[in-house]
Amino acid sequence: MGLFKRMETVFKSKMNTVLNRMEDPRETLDYSYERQLEMLQNVKRGVAEVTSSKKRLELQRVKLIQNIDKLEKQAKDAIAVGREDLARLALERKAALAQQVEEIDREIVELEKQQEKLIASEKRLSTKVEIFRTRKESIKAQYSAAEAQVKVNESVTGISEEMADVGLALERAENKTEEMKARAEAIDELMEAGTLEDLTGGKDKIDRELAKISAQSNVESELARLKAEAGKGPEKTKTEEEGTEERKEV
Amino acid sequence: MIIRIMGEGQYRAPEALCDELNQIDNRIVDLVNEGKVEEFRSELARLISQIKERGEPIKAEEILESDIIVPPEDLSFEEAKNVFKGSGIFED
Numbered sequence: 246m247g248l249f250k251r252m253e254t255v256f257k258s259k260m261n262t263v264l265n266r267m268e269d270p271r272e273t274l275d276y277s278y279e280r281q282l283e284m285l286q287n288v289k290r291g292v293a294e295v296t297s298s299k300k301r302l303e304l305q306r307v308k309l310i311q312n313i314d315k316l317e318k319q320a321k322d323a324i325a326v327g328r329e330d331l332a333r334l335a336l337e338r339k340a341a342l343a344q345q346v347e348e349i350d351r352e353i354v355e356l357e358k359q360q361e362k363l364i365a366s367e368k369r370l371s372t373k374v375e376i377f378r379t380r381k382e383s384i385k386a387q388y389s390a391a392e393a394q395v396k397v398n399e400s401v402t403g404i405s406e407e408m409a410d411v412g413l414a415l416e417r418a419e420n421k422t423e424e425m426k427a428r429a430e431a432i433d434e435l436m437e438a439g440t441l442e443d444l445t446g447g448k449d450k451i452d453r454e455l456a457k458i459s460a461q462s463n464v465e466s467e468l469a470r471l472k473a474e475a476g477k478g479p480e481k482t483k484t485e486e487e488g489t490e491e492r493k494e495v
Numbered sequence: 496m497i498i499r500i501m502g503e504g505q506y507r508a509p510e511a512l513c514d515e516l517n518q519i520d521n522r523i524v525d526l527v528n529e530g531k532v533e534e535f536r537s538e539l540a541r542l543i544s545q546i547k548e549r550g551e552p553i554k555a556e557e558i559l560e561s562d563i564i565v566p567p568e569d570l571s572f573e574e575a576k577n578v579f580k581g582s583g584i585f586e587d
Contacts (some may be wrong), residue, residue: 362502369504372555380558403558414502473496 270397274381277401281374284408289368291415295363298422299356301429306349309432313342320467324475329468336467340460345432352425359418366411377404497553498546499561506550514584516542522581527579532572539575543568 306472316339323332384396496513499505510558519542526535543565553559563585566578578584 365501365504369555373558376556399560400558403560406560410499417502436583454532456581 270394271385273397273401274384277379278374280457281370281377281404281408284411285367285371285374288363288370291418292363294361295356295360295418295420298425298429299353299360301351302353302356302425305429305432306353307347309342310344311347313339313346316342321471321475332468332471333464336464337460340463344460350466352428356421356425359421362416363414366414369405370411373404373407403477406451411426469489496562497559498563498565500546500551501567503543503547504517504555505557505559505561506546507553507554508531508546508550512545515547517583517585517587519545520585521587523575524579524581524583527575528570531576535572535575539566539570540568547551580583 316335320335320339321373323335324330337384358434380396380400384393496508496510497505498508498516519538521536523538523542526538545566565584566574570578
C-alpha cells in the first residue's frame, strides 16, 4: 500500500476504533490524550536516533580522513623506497575511501533535513497536545449535552490526522537511520579488514566502470605528482638531518 | 480549503489557488501515467512550493482536519502511482 493511502487508512481506522469503542465520550478524550503523549515520546526518541546516527557518520568521516592521510603517507614512503606497486595500491585504496567520504557527506545532509523536519513536527504536535488537553477538560466539564459528542469527534479527528502524519514521518526517519546503521557497520568492517573492493555495490555496471576509470586517472596523476616530489626529496631530508645534528652538538 | 503537506504542517488555500493547484495536480497525473520521472519530480516540487508560498500557514495551536493531503516531496515514483491517479488529489 502506498505511503499516502496508508496515512489516510491508518488514521481513519484508528480514529473509528477509538470513537466506537468508548461508550462515554470522556473516555475517548482521555484515551486519545494518552496516545498523544505516547506519540510525543516516540517522536522525541526518533529525533535522538537521527541525531546519534548523524553523529556516528561524522565520526566515521573523521576516521576515513585519517585513513586517507595514512594511505597518502604510505604511498610517499613506498615511492621513497622505490616500490611503485605498493604506492599504487595505497593510492587506489585512498581513492576508494575518498569516494566513501563523498557519499557520507551527502548522507549527512539528508539526515540533517530529516532531523529538522522531525523537530518541527515535534513542536507542532506538542503545541496541539497542550491545546487538546485544555479543550478536553472544558468539554468534560460541560458534558451532558449532545453537542459534547460532536466536539469530541472534532477534536479527536483533527489531532488524529496530526498524529498519523507525525507517525509516518517517524517511520521514514527510522527506516533511514536503520539503513545508515547498516551502512556504517559495513564501512567499519571494511576499514578494519583493509579491503575496500566492491564498495560501489549499489551502482550499475557502467557507473562502476566509470568510477574505476576516474579513480584510475586520479591514481596516475597522483603518482606523477609524488614522483616529482620524490625527485627532490632525499637531498632535503639529508640537510635537515645535518641541521639537527649540528644543533645537538651545541 | 485546508491542505496538509505531509511532514510539514497545514495551510489554508484560497479558491483561486486551489484551481491552479488542481491544474498542476492533473498534470502530475499525466506525467505519472507517461512514466516521466524527472518532470514528475519538478511538478511535485512546484505543487508543494506553491502551497507554501501562497497559502497561509495554519498555526500549531489550531486543531483542524484537512480537506486535502499532499504527499511529501521525497515521494517515490512507485508511491506516486497510487496517489496521482484518476483526478489526482484535488477533485476536478
